[in-house]
Amino acid sequence: MIIHKVLNNNAIVTKEQGQERIIMGPGIAFGKKKKDPVDPSKIEKMFIPSFENAELFKEILTTTPLEIIDLSEQIISYAEGELQTPFHDYIHVSLTDHLAHAVRLARENLVVHNRLAEEIRLLYTAEYKIGAWAVAQIEQTLAVVLPKEEAANIALHLFNARQQHPNMATALQTATLLNELREQIESFFGQTIETTSMTYYRFFTHMKLVLARIEQGQTLHDMDDVILSAVKTRYADAFRCAESMAAWLEQELKTTVPDSEVGYMALHVERIRPDLERSEL
Structure with missing residues (x-):
């Protein structure tokens, strides 16, 4: 397996028989360049970016701070384990982009309230619990304070990604x-x-x-x-x-x-x- 494109230290694109795959793993692209071989021991996630806006995901991977990408992937992996269900690949775009925006607002001391937070908490109980866990992880890792409604925002992204056709x-x-x-x-x-x-x-x-x-x-x-x-x-x-x-x-x-x-x-x-x-x- 050969690297087709380096997105960041933890993400690459490969191309096999004309089909692109996004491969992620800690340090998988560190010190690597196009046409270098992929280290199989560092592969953590692999998927075919066949969903809409796949190019946007590649852009997010190249422009979003690695700490945000890592947290997003941790949350997705944790949620898939807790809910015992695979997510639509688009969650890698939507959640990562959302977290980047949420953290940026927090660092600028700007608070955006979600008036639907209570309804989301009651409607999507399992996802909300994971959202609360995710908020604690983000705050501890990045030393930021997020609004309490952020658990509901994350829960909505998780619920949406469980659907066959996310909307x-x-x-x-x-x-x-x-x-x-x-x-x-x-x-x-x-x-x-x-x-x-x-x-x-x-x-x-x-x-x-x-x-x-x-x-x-x-x-x-x-x-x-x-x-x-x-x-x-x-x-x-x-x-x-x-x-x-x-x-x-x-x-x-x-x-x-x-x-x-x-x-x-x-x-x-x-x-x-x-x-x-x-x-x-």
């Missing part, structure tokens, strides 16, 4: 909808939801299933008319809030949310109310 917009859609519903409840009652409470987690789980059913064209939950009438009367404020959320979902998703589902939403909203924190919104 960040699709991965964000559910989180965005759930975030909007939470903010509608907070606005209606003028209070902040405690997102770590069990009652909110139950509401969150219920609405996640509702959104999935809507997306798949399935029937939503049914409720007995007598119980529905009681919910409307006993939990009037929660039901009005749920009606407002349902109307928004109908407009946003071009669907119909029946009164019975509004009733279930109202029950969850009512259960959340004791956990609401007083605040001025």
Whole structure:
């Protein structure tokens, strides 16, 4: 195996029968040049850059600090082991580029908040835990302080890379909808939801299933008319809030949310109310 191009000390390109491969490993290209033989003992990762924007990855490997590339690859390897699943090769582009940007902002003391962080934490629990681990590794290795939302940012990249056809917009859609519903409840009652409470987690789980059913064209939950009438009367404020959320979902998703589902939403909203924190919104 012969080196076709050196990208950095830890990455090279080879070309076999007209097909390029990107090979990575600590020091695999140190002191090497084009047409030198590859040391097999230093090969750690090898893949065919057949994904879209493969040329961008080569550019990232040649322009991004090695410490960022190394951290990105460590995180990817750790995540693949923890999740027991291979990632789409594009993760090597998206995560590396993201980390370079995040670290640059941190060093410039610029903080960009992710308003979907809580929804991402609850939606993609396994990936979020890895994201938190990754943040600790980055902060320790590079002596920087990242915003707490960075764990959610990394989690989203990991979740997206697990899909057959990665699409960040699709991965964000559910989180965005759930975030909007939470903010509608907070606005209606003028209070902040405690997102770590069990009652909110139950509401969150219920609405996640509702959104999935809507997306798949399935029937939503049914409720007995007598119980529905009681919910409307006993939990009037929660039901009005749920009606407002349902109307928004109908407009946003071009669907119909029946009164019975509004009733279930109202029950969850009512259960959340004791956990609401007083605040001025």
